[in-house]
Amino acid sequence: MADADITEFDVVIIGGGPAGLAAGLYAARGRHRSLLLEKGVIGGQIALTELVENYPGIPSINGFDLAQAMHKQAEDHGLETRYEDVVGIEKSDRKWRISIADGEILTKALILTAGAEYDKLGVPGEERLIGKGVSYCATCDAAFFKGQEVVVVGGGDAALDEGLFTTRFADKVTIIHRRDQLRASRILQDRAFANDKIDFLWNTVVTEIVGGDQVEEVKLKHVETGEESTLSTAAVFVFIGQHPNSDFLGEFVETDARGHVLVDDWMKTELPGLFAAGDVRQNSARQVASSVGDGVTAAIAADHYISDAFPD
Amino acid sequence: MAKPSDVTDGEWEAEVLNSDKPVLVDFWAPWCGPCRMVAPIVEELAGEYEGKAKFLKLNTDDNIETASRYGIRSIPTIMVFNKGEPVDQVIGFRPKGDLKKSLDKAFA
Numbered sequence: 170m171a172d173a174d175i176t177e178f179d180v181v182i183i184g185g186g187p188a189g190l191a192a193g194l195y196a197a198r199g200r201h202r203s204l205l206l207e208k209g210v211i212g213g214q215i216a217l218t219e220l221v222e223n224y225p226g227i228p229s230i231n232g233f234d235l236a237q238a239m240h241k242q243a244e245d246h247g248l249e250t251r252y253e254d255v256v257g258i259e260k261s262d263r264k265w266r267i268s269i270a271d272g273e274i275l276t277k278a279l280i281l282t283a284g285a286e287y288d289k290l291g292v293p294g295e296e297r298l299i300g301k302g303v304s305y306c307a308t309c310d311a312a313f314f315k316g317q318e319v320v321v322v323g324g325g326d327a328a329l330d331e332g333l334f335t336t337r338f339a340d341k342v343t344i345i346h347r348r349d350q351l352r353a354s355r356i357l358q359d360r361a362f363a364n365d366k367i368d369f370l371w372n373t374v375v376t377e378i379v380g381g382d383q384v385e386e387v388k389l390k391h392v393e394t395g396e397e398s399t400l401s402t403a404a405v406f407v408f409i410g411q412h413p414n415s416d417f418l419g420e421f422v423e424t425d426a427r428g429h430v431l432v433d434d435w436m437k438t439e440l441p442g443l444f445a446a447g448d449v450r451q452n453s454a455r456q457v458a459s460s461v462g463d464g465v466t467a468a469i470a471a472d473h474y475i476s477d478a479f480p481d
Numbered sequence: 482m483a484k485p486s487d488v489t490d491g492e493w494e495a496e497v498l499n500s501d502k503p504v505l506v507d508f509w510a511p512w513c514g515p516c517r518m519v520a521p522i523v524e525e526l527a528g529e530y531e532g533k534a535k536f537l538k539l540n541t542d543d544n545i546e547t548a549s550r551y552g553i554r555s556i557p558t559i560m561v562f563n564k565g566e567p568v569d570q571v572i573g574f575r576p577k578g579d580l581k582k583s584l585d586k587a588f589a
Contacts, residue, residue: 210518210574217514233514252576270578300555300572309513310555312542382552404554 178204180471181267181276183255184414186213187457188447189282190239191464192471196280197247199472204274205243206267208254212236213284214411214448215457219308219334224457232308235457255417263478265442277479278442278471281422281430282464283414285448285455290322290407294378302384302404307331311338314404320345320387322375323408329357331408336366343400345370347392370400378405413449425451436467442478444471483528485520485536490546493539498565500535503587505580507538508548508558515574519557522577526584534584563587 180196182189185207196203210216218232227235244250257268258279265279287305289295295303304310307321311334319339321332324346330353335342344361349371351358361367370389376397377388386401415428422438422445423431429452430445432438438445446463448455453463485507488496497504507523509516520538527536541548541556551560551567559571561584569583 208576210515212514216518231514233517254576300558301552302554304555306555309515312510312512313548313554383554 175273175275176204178202178249178274178276179475180204180278180280180468181206181265181274182280182282183267184213184282184284184447184449185211185236185240185250186282186284186447186460187215187236187239188284188449188460188464188467189213189280190236190243191461192280192282192446192468193248193464194239194243194246195465195468196471197243199468200247201278201472201475203248204276205248205250206253206255206269206274207250208252211240211250217306217308219330221457258418258421260421260440263442277475278444280436280464280467280471281415281418281438281443281445281449282447282460282467283417283449285411285413287407288410288412290375290378290409292375292377294380295405295407298378298380298384298405301382302380302402303378304404304406305408307335307406310404311335311406314339316340317403318343318401319404319406320375320400320402321406321408322346323410324348324351324353325408325410326353326357327408329353329361331406332367333357333360333364335406336364339404340366341368342366343368343370343402345373345375345387345389347374348372375405411448411455415449429453434466435470436463437470437474442471442474483524483531483536485523485527485538488537488539488544490544493544493547496535496537497562500562500565503534503568503584504562505534505536505584506560506562507536508541508551508553508556508560509538510540510542510556512542513556516557518574519559522580523559525577526580530584534587559583561587 179201180203215232253269267274315338318341320343413428436444444467446467447460561569569586
């Protein structure tokens with residue numbers, strides 16, 4: 170590949186969620202030539218979050234708006250952004266070489282903030298009916314189910330948050346959870362239990378999603394008795410957890426069994442110049458505020474690394 | 482005129498079904514964050530395909546009839562029409578290359 174196709178940066182950040190945006194702000198303010206690579210939507214998971222109410226200093230804000238504000242702030246300080254999928258990463262002499270669709274990028278320090286993606290149920294009918302009633306984003310799709318009955322699968326914060334949001338449109342929301350108690354925070358549990366439109370089905374799993382052009386019903390199984398049943402529904406909103414977006418990293422960086430990148434307290438991986446922050450790393454608290462903190466830590470560590478490894 | 486223009490339930494037949502050029506329709510709503518990310522990409526494509534294809538956006542809150550006629554249950558959804566027939570559909574936010582591929586099916 171010709172040199173003209175290679176662009177050089179001091180810091181490249183892969184993933185434009187809160188961790189990446191915070192890292193980008195600090196890297197750019199540190200006068201490093203900094204690039205953010207994002208394959209989809211700026212904000213990552215929070216771009217799909219209706220309300221962020223636990224980011225200190227901001228009582229309540231739409232997640233997409235918060236992400237846009239973070240992005241603008243970082244760009245105002247000099248962060249560059251490209252909307253590209255990363256095809257490959259390799260060490261090139263002392264720098265990192267990143268392959269994208271139409272070229273290559275060289276960087277002194279590389280910060281991985283690729284975040285996490287929702288888990289799917291993995292049941293028959295699910296893939297085929299995505300966008301036809303199966304959804305992983307209530308804030309995107311709930312409005313299409315005005316006056317209808319829908320189900321939400323899961324028992325964590327996301328399930329309750331999105332279930333509560335869905336009650337603005339649907340007449341009835343059934344939350345299906347495989348255990349007999351919720352993992353979600355108390356405040357969300359209190360709100361869900363107090364909501365007349367929300368019902369719970371405990372110790373129950375979805376075994377199949379049935380429908381022609383649209384979702385029509387779910388097949389259910391009680392995890393203790395094994396009893397099977399069906400429930401008519403117009404939509405299935407799935408919030409059962411998430412997995413780190415680390416597949417594109419291949420084998421070269423150490424991860425745990427679920428794919429979370431291993432880092433130290435400074436977000437350093439075992440490889441010099443490679444950092445990981447936010448939901449993609451092991452033991453992330455998976456909050457906007459903690460991811461922002463991670464991103465800042467990684468950017469400061471990257472700054473120190475560049476000063477030491479590239480003193481000229 | 483590169484910017485996609487609004488289309489309504491009432492104008493659907495004339496603007497989309499009876500169009501002599503391929504049509505890309507961006508189904509969106511004001512409350513949908515990812516839709517705000519798709520809009521600038523659709524605008525860029527509208528510039529690149531100026532004269533070759535028509536670019537429209539339909540607000541699903543105000544135009545329920547068309548949205549339900551095509552079974553739209555998730556936005557953003559991009560649909561491509563040729564000679565009044567849907568030729569492809571892209572659900573959710575996708576990079577520009579994917580939308581281009583989808584639109585090019587109308588020229589195949």
